[in-house]
Amino acid sequence: MFNNLIKSLNFLSHNIYHINRSIPTGLFHTNLASFVNKQDKSLEEDDFDLQRKESAKIKNLERLGSIKSHISWPQYNRIIYPPTEDGKPIRNPFVHHMRHFVKYPAKKMWYPALMIRGMSIDEAIKQLSFHRLKGAHIIKEVLLEAQDLALKQHNFEFKSNMWISYSTAVDSFRVKGVRKHRAMRLGMVEYKYCTYYVRLEEGVPPPNYHLEAETYEARAKEYIEKLRKRSIYLSI
Amino acid sequence: MLSIINKRNIFLHQKLVKSLFEQTVTRTLATHWDPKFRRLRKNKFTEPTLLDFDSNTKEKVKRGIEPPTSFIYKPINITSSKEIFDPYIPPEGDGKASLFSKEFAKGAVEKITKSTSKKFKHLRLIKKSDSNFDENLFAETAQQIYIDAHSILSKRDPEEMLNFVTENALMKMYHNMKFKTIRWKWIESLEEPVVKHLVTREMMVKTDLYAQVTVRIHSKQILAVYDRFGRLAFGSDTLPKDVLEYVVFEKHLSDPYGSWRLHDKIIPSWSPAKTPVIRSFALPEPYKTDDELEKRIVSKFKGDDSHLEKIQEEKS
Numbered sequence: 207m208f209n210n211l212i213k214s215l216n217f218l219s220h221n222i223y224h225i226n227r228s229i230p231t232g233l234f235h236t237n238l239a240s241f242v243n244k245q246d247k248s249l250e251e252d253d254f255d256l257q258r259k260e261s262a263k264i265k266n267l268e269r270l271g272s273i274k275s276h277i278s279w280p281q282y283n284r285i286i287y288p289p290t291e292d293g294k295p296i297r298n299p300f301v302h303h304m305r306h307f308v309k310y311p312a313k314k315m316w317y318p319a320l321m322i323r324g325m326s327i328d329e330a331i332k333q334l335s336f337h338r339l340k341g342a343h344i345i346k347e348v349l350l351e352a353q354d355l356a357l358k359q360h361n362f363e364f365k366s367n368m369w370i371s372y373s374t375a376v377d378s379f380r381v382k383g384v385r386k387h388r389a390m391r392l393g394m395v396e397y398k399y400c401t402y403y404v405r406l407e408e409g410v411p412p413p414n415y416h417l418e419a420e421t422y423e424a425r426a427k428e429y430i431e432k433l434r435k436r437s438i439y440l441s442i
Numbered sequence: 443m444l445s446i447i448n449k450r451n452i453f454l455h456q457k458l459v460k461s462l463f464e465q466t467v468t469r470t471l472a473t474h475w476d477p478k479f480r481r482l483r484k485n486k487f488t489e490p491t492l493l494d495f496d497s498n499t500k501e502k503v504k505r506g507i508e509p510p511t512s513f514i515y516k517p518i519n520i521t522s523s524k525e526i527f528d529p530y531i532p533p534e535g536d537g538k539a540s541l542f543s544k545e546f547a548k549g550a551v552e553k554i555t556k557s558t559s560k561k562f563k564h565l566r567l568i569k570k571s572d573s574n575f576d577e578n579l580f581a582e583t584a585q586q587i588y589i590d591a592h593s594i595l596s597k598r599d600p601e602e603m604l605n606f607v608t609e610n611a612l613m614k615m616y617h618n619m620k621f622k623t624i625r626w627k628w629i630e631s632l633e634e635p636v637v638k639h640l641v642t643r644e645m646m647v648k649t650d651l652y653a654q655v656t657v658r659i660h661s662k663q664i665l666a667v668y669d670r671f672g673r674l675a676f677g678s679d680t681l682p683k684d685v686l687e688y689v690v691f692e693k694h695l696s697d698p699y700g701s702w703r704l705h706d707k708i709i710p711s712w713s714p715a716k717t718p719v720i721r722s723f724a725l726p727e728p729y730k731t732d733d734e735l736e737k738r739i740v741s742k743f744k745g746d747d748s749h750l751e752k753i754q755e756e757k758s
Binding site: 284285286287288289290293295296297299307309357358359360361363364365381382383384385386387395397 | 622671673723
């Protein structure tokens, strides 16, 4: 109780000093309130309050469309395919995974993502652990998370019987800063964030993943399929 | 990719103590030949407010930062309880051998549960709310509720299931079923369903009454569980199986809209092992139970049948 008295006296003493300044300017009541609120705000702000404010800005930008939405990719994991009579599934089993708001530019992240396409998971992890860039280690963490997901939730049987069919890095948003040059010249600095998308499929990786799209036969097939997919809208 | 070690850069490499892992990960640090003005260069840049997306709340809690408060008020559900009052202990030889055999006689002594002597008093309380409560009739309606509940499982509609199933059982049935397809069929019942045990309990106040009834169901069923991609994960679509179960049904007696619903199952320790899952998997880590948490959780239901003594006093 004694401590509380001391605290209250200290609080009053601080305020009384400032009250004498503010009385002649305006109403006693409102100025007191504004001063008290300012003091309390500085005490209440935490790391999480700051983060919440700035994440709200990001959510607004996502709604407007200037940042790509991050919800549609993991929603593919919720699709349920009906069982077939043969026993073979309609579609090769897959898992989608991603990590968003990675503090790394997408241009640099794209290189290890390109390297991985068509590799089995063991080889990918081996290659990434000895890669030069920082983004490679982030990709490695994402792959290990995706592997755990696949084993526990999506009924994949073996840990190493998977391969990577889709991996890209896309830039999401940038924070701008300023730097000073020689004379009264300023320059803009961008701090860049990106997202990384992965799809793992079950089975042995196909032998010629990179070369499949480059043969004449494959390219002719794609062209013909494109032409056959066309449909005439609003036709009888 | 090691950076070229000149004489001018040696003092930097000495300062940075690298682990073995970091030595394999070599990135070009300090590429400038004369890093004299490196710290002055820092002053030319503004400090942006970059957010911590990488670190989790657990790491922050370890450092001493409180986690964010959630202003969601969780609703409290009174229509069901989370436990089995006074669980029924089934005899060991049940279902394996016939009534008049040696094996049944060895392990067939029904262990007396606490409140078997007060069965009629519990019945009297139930009949106050349901005047037409008959044990034999109830066993058949309970079996029908059991069939309805399991046949609706495949539709993946939790609101429809709540008509037949309490919230406690919905948690257990619906959780692992979300991303799978289930095909369940009831073929026939091998023996008549029998009511084995009746309990009523109060929750905090005299007027709140909950009743639980255990029913023994012996039946033939088909179960097939399919994967997210349509692959068979458990069971079979054609072979039926004999199933012996002790099912608990619950009703909130003081609720005018209450009804008998499937609450829980009693799995005895002597039951045969389940058939294995088709695909092989690595054993997960053993589930650790928080002993301190369990001590802190105190059930709001009384452990006694003390509310039955007042019935005699009213009569007398």
